[in-house]
Amino acid sequence: MTEYWRWKEYRWHDENIDPRKGQLITAGVDVGSVSSQAVIVIDGKLYAFSNMRTGSDSPTSALKAMDWAMEGTGMTPDDLGFVIGTGYGRVNVPFAHKAITEIACHARGANYMYGPTVRTVLDMGGQDCKVIRCDEKGKVTAFAMNDKCAAGTGRGMEVFADLLAVPIEDVGELSFQVEEEPPPVSSTCVVFAKSEASGLLRSGWPKNKVLAAYCSAMAHRVVTLLQQVGIEEKFAVTGGIAKNIGVVRRLENEIGIKALPPTLDTQIAGGLGAALFGQRLLKKKLSGE
Amino acid sequence: MKAHYGYKDGAGDFFVTIDTDMCIECKSYPCVPACPEGVLEVIVDDYEDEVAAVAMVHRKKIKYSCAPCKPGLNRPPLPCVTACGFDAIAHSW
């Protein structure tokens, strides 16, 4: 049975950096309810990361993600000077020195990924949706996090991908393959929207049109959350949803602002920010001794 | 920092917003005992400041937690908002 919601897990490291020559080596482990990432930063630069599905156990997922990030680098856990846990499972990262919320970590990570001009970050994770405002240093100035309702989260999108039997990576592209943009589905609630979508399919709507209607509703919902916190340019999108142009392009149209183009995998923003927090804390610790 | 605690679902937007820059000035947190439902608490945030926040257990059901202070008719001023001397608390509904 094909699992349409399953996206590819992967790892990467920078061949041009030699970890043995690094002074400050830190890691951030972001254990979300759906995905987990481990990110390694050496002397302020991103060195390696892994991105995988969170298993049934947070501590095990954290360990697996960390090991996988180090695979092929010759590094061992002893090389890590400071480890920060973040995300939903942050208190369950057994080898972390400290836990920091994903809000602060995403702001910091976005600041690295997009530069000091980024002021508003939209992150749609597996089971939450956050809007974070930050300053030029990546410090949070405002935030709203919605993890109560599946609408506007990766999970909500997965439900639809499954209903329509469309691989999650293709949802964005397919949602634009329509003759004209349909009206959005009227229910915000994923459960009710799913019934609505079933009805539309039965009445003859092609899959792509239903996808378009749902992406449109999700985009609008996210825009109202953005407006609650206020949007200041530059604007960037992180998290898995950044890869879904079906939602991103529609929300850009609605707010009239284009998101900064991603330069790195958008799902590592939290783990990256955590590792960067670790850099500062490790520096303090070493200079205090 | 303006912290918006709560959620948005099919029924609407339910956020309690706390301007934590004011908490740093206030330092006494009268809002916490003022709430009859124990929704607010003092936490140390990610930047090591002691600020007021909506307790974790209430964040996903804030509409229900705040319901006793929000009857359908003749709504009195909210105790948390009144107790705060810095105008730092706002409700979106």
Next chain:
Amino acid sequence: MITAGIDMGAKNIKVVILDGGRMIGKALVRAGFNTQESAEEAFAAALADAGITKEEVEGVVATGAGRTNAPYTDRDITDVGSDAKAVIRLYPSARTVIDVGAEEGRAIRCNAEGKVIDFALNEKCAAGAGAFTEAMSRALEVEIEDLGPMSLTSKTTIPMNAQCAVFAESEVVSLVHNKTPKQDIARAVHDAIASRIVSLARKVGFEPDIVLIGGVARNVGFVDSLERALEHKVIIPEDPEFFGAYGAALAAAEA
């Protein structure tokens, strides 16, 4: 005077036929994609149940989420209004009505005349109504009719973190994966939705007698959780899902 009430519910369409305020026929039909057709089907079935013809019906009023689509009438009243009307008629001592349907949950406070004093709704969110227990029964791979009795065999309370039907489904799946007994999970499911309904009742300030109506009233597990959370017993009528239509039929007689 013979009147009819049509409750265009989100999941089921109910029709009640009254003669001088006394129920003489009723029918329930699953709402199909064409709700008008389903309503016509329910109406015909209710007429057959009453043993009368359509011409004998002197007034029709609609209620329910889809009331503007109801056939045979252009008069409609709110769900809240029809619930209160019907409950007071059959239970004059009732002062609080809790109505949990497939897609909406309501708490209504009314006075001795059946006039609504205050009400609170769980709307547009599956976690606040019957859609929640249905989704959870699927996640537990149990028939919805068996979910209630199964939960009563549990004596353990476990908390549910999720406040959303989609997230709760993931939570249930992981509880099952961790070998939590299904009956404990079933009880947690009912406790969760009961707490979201009790919050509505607290918001309007509930007062006895409390009458519980709507399809979910048939779920014994839910009723148990509700009474524990309210710390008060509730009255459950026969045919709890027909009260909306009953109230609408009463309104038709008041014309």
